[in-house]
Amino acid sequence: MNEREQLESEIRKLLATEIHPIRLSNKLFSPPEGLFCRIGQPLTQEGRREVASGDLFKTAQDRVHELMWAESDLRRSPATPSDSRPTERAEPLASVVT
Helix, strand or coil: CCHHHHHHHHHHHHHHHCCCHHHHHHHHHCCCCCHHHHHCCCCCHHHHHHHHCCHHHHHHHHHHHHHHHHHHHHHCCCCCCCCCCCCCCCCCHHHHHC
């Protein structure tokens, strides 16, 4: 098994086991030690494009987003409906700043 295959295997394992979205995102995407950063070595524009266009990268992004949504749902209080919106409109930012 070459280095890329080993890194991809490690990514798949993380996707299956890690349940914390920030930790997963950091392990996968944070330079210079993120697994996808290591796959794209040497860091060339073409190398980054190749990694980012792959199915595994897209699957990893989807999993991080899924975990983020699940975590935000858990943090939402039961008294707050998911579609709640303020009853009054906020002032536009420009009018508040000036």
